[in-house]
């Protein structure tokens with residue numbers, strides 16, 4: 001891929017930079033924002049788009065409000081990166097990850113992508129059954145505090 005190089009240019013691929021103003025793009029997350037998405041948006045790592053974005057098909061945006069469509073795989077990676085470890089620990093501010101109880105494996109919706117999450121360090125299997133009716137919790141990777 002050919003990149004135009006100029007002073008101050010970042011190392012992000014062209015398609016992830018705004019075609020109008022050239023600033024680095026952020027992935028636009030479609031749909032209702034959960035706590036993790038709100039936090040990532042506040043940290044400037046993604047744009048929380050709401051439901052209307054489904055209509056125009058634009059998946060990237062810049063800080064000046066321009067929007068454009070680009071590669072889906074890069075978008076998925078960027079969103080995963082922005083949401084990784086979120087929501088952050090309320091105690092120490094560290095990254096959190098899911099602890100999944102074995103009973104969750106009986107429910108498909110809880111296990112889709114679980115292997116990938118575990119491989120990425122975003123989830124772990126609990127060694128015990130945990131509290132009744134609980135399928136997964138989030139804990140801090142650093143202080144092991146259970147995230148609210």
Ligand SMILES: [Zn+2]
Nearest residue numbers: 018021062066
């Ligand atoms: Zn722009």
Ligand SMILES: [Zn+2]
Nearest residue numbers: 089092140143
């Ligand atoms: Zn912590």
